[in-house]
Amino acid sequence: MENQLALTKRLFNKKVIVDIICYAFFLLFLYAASSKLLDYEKSELQMSKSPIITDFAFILVWLVPSTEIIIAIMLVIPRTTMLGLYATLGLMSMFTAYIIAILYFTDSIPCSCGGVLEKMSWDQHLIFNIFFMILSVTAILIQTKIHEKKTE
Numbered sequence: 001m002e003n004q005l006a007l008t009k010r011l012f013n014k015k016v017i018v019d020i021i022c023y024a025f026f027l028l029f030l031y032a033a034s035s036k037l038l039d040y041e042k043s044e045l046q047m048s049k050s051p052i053i054t055d056f057a058f059i060l061v062w063l064v065p066s067t068e069i070i071i072a073i074m075l076v077i078p079r080t081t082m083l084g085l086y087a088t089l090g091l092m093s094m095f096t097a098y099i100i101a102i103l104y105f106t107d108s109i110p111c112s113c114g115g116v117l118e119k120m121s122w123d124q125h126l127i128f129n130i131f132f133m134i135l136s137v138t139a140i141l142i143q144t145k146i147h148e149k150k151t152e
Contacts, residue, residue, distance in 0.1 A: 011149055014142045014145065015146060017138075017139070017142055018081070018142050018146070021135050021136070021138065022081060022084070022085070022139065023076070024135065025071070025072065025075055025084075025088050025132070025135075025136070026072045026075050026076055029069065029071055029088075030068070030069065030072050031115060032065070032113060032115070032117060033064075033065035033066075033068040033069045033072070034065075035113070035115035035117070035118075036061070036064065036065045036113075037065050040061065043061050044057060044058070046111065047060055049109060050102070050106075051106050051109070052098065052102070052105075052106065053098075068091070070087075071084055071087045071088055071091060072084075074087060075088065081143065082143055082147075085136055085139050085140045088136045089133060089136040089137060089140065092129055092132050092133045092136060093133065095129055096129040096130065096133060099126045100126065102122055103123070103126065111125065113125070
């Protein structure tokens with residue numbers, strides 16, 4: 001009985017960590033998406049100035065915030081949390097690859113992130129993204145362990 005109680009407590013603590021990470025991404029993605037959508041013209045202009053995504057700016061100006069909103073919702077629905085975490089890692093990886101491309105292969109390009117995030121330098125943004133990628137990997141690993149323990 002004591003072992004079962006200890007296991008339940010550990011699983012609960014791990015679940016709390018995953019929940020905190022999911023809600024952090026939920027807030028981040030909803031904030032970023034709403035900032036882009038509320039200042040649509042500015043976001044479109046900044047995306048169109050990027051030599052990497054210029055040809056796709058008219059699609060990305062809607063696609064990126066829509067994707068962020070969908071992933072945010074997935075993260076708070078228990079049945080889709082794991083898929084949302086993988087989608088989060090994928091999206092953050094794409095954002096990070098884009099930042100690396102901007103840093104190493106282009107001149108200074110305005111950030112189309114919106115809100116407070118656009119005040120960061122590209123180097124700060126890279127560190128920010130790597131930190132959030134580590135959080136998503138951490139949540140995926142913990143969530144996997146929780147699922148394994150529940151099925152034992």
